[in-house]
Amino acid sequence: MSELAARAEKLDATDELGGKRGEFVLDDVVYLDGNSLGALPAVVPGRVEDVVRRQWGELRIRSWEESDWWTAPERIGDRIAPLVGAAPGQVVVGDSTSVNVFKALVGAVRLARLTDPARDEIVVDATTFPTDGYIAESAARLTGCTLRPVAPADVPAVLGDRTAAVLLNHVDYRTGRLHDLPGLTAAVHAAGAYAVWDLCHSAGALPVGLDEHGVDLAVGCTYKYLNGGPGSPAYLYVRRELQDRFDSPLPGWNSHAEPFGMRTDYEPASGAPRGRVGTPDILSMLALEAALDVWDGVSVEAVRAKSLALTDFFLECVAEYVPAGRVACLTPVAHEERGSQIALRCDDAGDVMKRLIEQGVVGDFRAPDVLRFGFTPLYVGFADVERAARVLARTLA
Template sequence: MSEERGTRVEDEAARLDAADELRALREEFVLDGDEDGTPVVYLDGNSLGALPRSVPARLADVVEREWGRMRIRSWTESGWWEAPERVGERVAPLVGAAAGQVVVADSTSVNVLKALVGAVRLAREDDPGRAEILVDATTFPSDGYIAESAARLTGARLRAVPAGEIAGEAGPATAAALVNHVDYRTGELHDLPGITAALHRAGARAVWDLCHSAGALPVGLDASGADFAVGCTYKYLNGGPGSPAFLYVRRDLQPRFDSPLPGWNSHSEPFAMAEGYVPAEGIARGRVGTPDILSLLALEESLKVWERVDAYGGAAMVQVREKSLALTDFFLRRVEAHVPAGRLTSVTPGEHARRGSQVSLLCADEDEAGPVMKELIARGVVGDFRHPGVLRFGFTPLYTSFADVEAAARVLGEVLRERP
């Protein structure tokens, strides 16, 4: 036990932090202690990312100058009107998409509905007999609710299938599949290129939920040939609570994309106030109504942090992925050292190819997860838990340090040893 109690592990964490190519980015975020001064190790970026330091000043300028003094002129003079596509261009390289294929607007749920109904309609243009939607059986609940609604809207039948089995289950009746890239409970990473290719071989369309992967690992939407993708921006992209989601529509599909929500903002001539709907060209047809400018521009400022990564875009995500895996490897090793045997089991895959950027630990006593997480938070280690009995720890490579990881594992061990 001397190794755990002494300085060797602390020295190892310090060496890893010193060698971290992304370590300077930590200073770009507000990671101070709680209001009472308690130091905080923040491992809940998979639910809400930390605040980039430059955002408050930018948001104050938007409110005080652009809204307060320029008022309606800001739609044109401050670029508010183009913001959904402009911010989409900042997201695009982080998910492996070329320009002109990502728009930022609306919520994740709204964008899932657009993408899934649009995917079914596309599939039926090619083969009217396709009457089935597949959905990841362990999907985030909201995605499941939306999939049920999409099935009703399109007259399709919905079938839940484990994500790992979707490739084999897709057949001649399948119109589209909605799949989570990373499982929100377990942190398991699913095979986006392989599942997409299998769906295409079956003549179906692939819709991906990137909420737990965008900003944490390479996605490669263009390289995989994905049809549609949706993701939130308040997790690893640090856009703030309720920041608008993004929608990806592959370029060659955009002329055929028939959104179930044709709003005035996606009209080809939005200010003509025409009675009939004519969709805009390109990714702008993914818009619906008036964008949430305050949240959208806060997100735009947040995304500027990525410009400080050595190589913005795909190469940056390689750096981020390497650190993510190193953080989660270190955490799993330190949990094993600190936590009493038999109290926790990792439900996150050990293999790098199947792991996202979180670690989920199942409590032997499932009822213990809530109280344990409450005590961790009281002691300055912030994660969260999900029923039944899962403690979740999210690792945001832009600001999480190896010293954070060691501290979190140590406090977790202390809490569990103190409990009967």
């Protein structure tokens, strides 16, 4: 056994989150794609079966009340809240991330204009996951704003009297770079604008601190580190002090103060439900609710500590095993700039990833030349990490 393999064994033996792996359905594969689709929590299939067979099949329409379907969006939002550092009553689940980016960004522009109607610029992370950029462009067009794409580090320099809202990613989907949420949020506020954060690649992997850092609005998906299942509903956070002024561009009947009043005039609900739109997608939503059970007794700080230990160890193994010059790490080495993934630039990355997957190491490929490995601390161990680096080295040899 190599020194690194022996060390992995020791690290796994003392891993305080090690027991969590048993709460997931996993096989012999090293699954490093939880930053794309989280593994299946073992509790989910039974709960989904109950939702389908009993709640839908037997109770049918009565389940909207008796099975508490109606309140699921805010109830599940409150389960996600502590994972992103939010007090209860500020997170609501539903719709896709893209749709929530639209709500948040148009909402942010409208908030800014309440005090200064002349603000007409939306700043967006130029390196963002594409959908945020496309939706930002649409939000700008529909609100009469100009869209200004800049790299996150350059955001403070472009903020000014005209800035209405800024849309940023907490962790870059491609490089795994962790952006400075507290600092950038403070800069946005200093300019009198509103900060919208996309947490897709950070929630469930590291502390976010939405309340602590005064973030205005945030969105995130639930199918990566939150393991909600393929395409499970996203969430929207609106800071409590802004809720009464939040003016959604998608005011569906579910966000009405009196949804069953069937009134023709729209009166927005107070609190988190104001972010709802149409009828919630119950099957997917209750699968997500079950999936969140794995967080019972888990601290996000412990998850972050293990995440950094895993990515550190992966970089060490790669440096030791992989022939020099075959890969270049795109992910920052500094802990305060690193999310929970490692992105390696590599020739023929698409082909290399295919061969890794054939050998039981599952990451993913992002065009044109990136191998992406996500480390989910709840179910990835150090022996997995050592094996992944070993297989990568063999593949590149």
